Amino acid sequence: MKSAPSVPTPSSERGSTPLQQHIAKAMAEAGGWLPFDQFMHLALYAPGMGYYSRAHAQSRRIGHMPSGGSDFVTAPELSPWFGQALARSVAQALKVTGTRRVIEFGAGQGTLAAQLLTHLGDAVDHYDIVEVSAGMRSLQREALLAWGPKVNWLDAWPQAARAVVVANELLDAMPVKLLQRRAGVWHERGVTLDPLSGAFVWAERLTDLRPPCEIAGDHDHVCEIHPQAQAFVRSLAEHWQQGAAFFIDYGFPEAEYYLPQRHMGTVMCHQAHRSDPDPLQAVGEKDITAHVNFSGLALSAQEAGLHVLGYTSQAHFLLNSGLLEGLDAAPLAEQVMAMKLVNEHEMGELFKVLALGVGQAWLPMGFERNDRSHRL
Ligand SMILES: C[S@@+](CC[C@H](N)C(=O)[O-])C[C@H]1O[C@@H](n2cnc3c(N)ncnc32)[C@H](O)[C@@H]1O
Structure with missing residues (x-):
């Protein structure tokens, strides 16, 4: 059921970077069109060329200020109080599940690991x-x-892992597929090359793919689906024998994710601490992300035999994990940064924590008050 797009030959790509040429070549080999998830994967992770692959000491990607060369900040980079509070929950999980190993996915600059x-x-x-x-x-x-x-780096999942798993802002960095409803007809949104300018441009194909729930109204609508993040959770279930997992990221449950008003989707780029919605510009120079559908992850986890141990906002999770203990004795500047982690208009509400478990279900301290698992 796919309509054939016109297949432009890659132009000579005047002024384009090795990464852009690499993507153009992959596109040509695929018949002139790449689904957005493949484009996003190459833009971020093409070996030696992608945005994250090229990170180095002078281009650290994650930090407080654009003057330091960074593009965005994450909770552990913002305040060490994040790692301190999370550590209480991880310590509890290690104890309850009888494990002495932590596996962190997508560890960025190693800051959370150090904390x-x-x-x-x-x-x-x-x-x-x-x-x-x-x-x-x-x-x-x-x-x-x-x-x-x-500390060790793993190239693949260990067999029969017994560990507490943590991942902060991993899932939003996983490539997403884009769907577009146009005049009531669903298309998959991908990327092609404009034959005249050689620039990357959007191109849609008819698709049988659908968002996981109906989107009210008949307006044109763009949204993401998250097969890679869901496959990641299934693979966790396959390789995991004992422990608990904490995923911290920005996103919503499905009912909020696919609201009619979010009709442009949630794909966002970050460069020099400014956001823009156009991943086809400055490819490789900026981060590309999408919000997480926590219901989809929870469902994939349950289907694969895992339990949802809890789901709540970052604010509730950190406060339940003792964020405020001793904070009043910290220097004021430190207190201000720590409060950004929980303030509703900063990271407190948009960011959520989903905890998964294998084996016996139990209630981690981070969800003792204001667990929202019922909203997933
Ligand atoms: C937005 S950064 C977050 C970094 C760090 N966790 C933090 O909070 O500062 C995303 C990180 O996940 C890594 N990453 C993305 N997809 C991954 C995958 N499938 N497996 C392991 N790491 C991945 C990226 O290379 C990067 O280090």
Whole structure:
């Protein structure tokens, strides 16, 4: 049921970067059109060329200020109080599930790992990292030298993992598929090359793919679906025997995700601490993200035999995990940054925490008050 797009030959790509040429070549090999998830994957992770793959000490991607060369900030980079509070929940999970290993996915610059290792101390014997980008891996190695052989990088899932899993802002960095309803007909949105300018432009094809729920109204609508993030959760279930997992990210439950007013979707780019909605410009120079559909993840987890142990806002999770303990004795500037983690208009409400478990279900401290699992 696919309508054939016109297949422009890649232009000579005057002024285009090696990454853009690499994507244009992949596009030509695929018949002139790449679905958006493949485009996003190459833009972020093409070895040696993608946005994350090229990260290095002078181009660290994640930090407080554009003057330091960064494009955006994440919770552990904003405040060490994030890792300290999360460590209490991780320590509880290690104890309850009888494990002494942590696996972090998508560890960025190693900042959260350093915070967790500091606060977990002897409670953890092994801290394993799964990181897709060589550039980020080398930044992590530098940041975590002090912990020596306790920290290891895994190239693949360990068989029968017994571990507490953590991932902050991993899922929003996973490639998404884009769907577009136009005049009532669903298309998959992809990318092609404009034959005249050689620029990347949007191109749609008819598709049988659909969002996971009806979108009210008959207006034109663009939205994401998240097959890669859901496959990731299924693969967690396949390889995991014991432990708990904490996924922290921005997003919504399905009923909020696919609201008619979100008709432009949630794909967003970040460069020099400014956001824009156009991933086809400055490819490789900026981060590309999409919000997480937490209901879809929870459903994939349950279908694969895992439990949802809790779901709530980052604010409730961190407060339940003791964020405020000792904070009043910290310097004021530190208190201000820590409060950004929980303020409703900053990271407190948009960011959520989803905890999954294998084996016996139990209630982690982060969800003791204001668990919202029923909203998934
Ligand atoms: C937005 S950054 C977040 C970094 C860090 N967790 C933080 O909070 O500062 C996303 C990270 O996930 C990594 N990543 C993306 N997809 C991945 C995957 N499938 N497996 C492992 N790492 C991945 C990226 O390379 C990057 O290090």
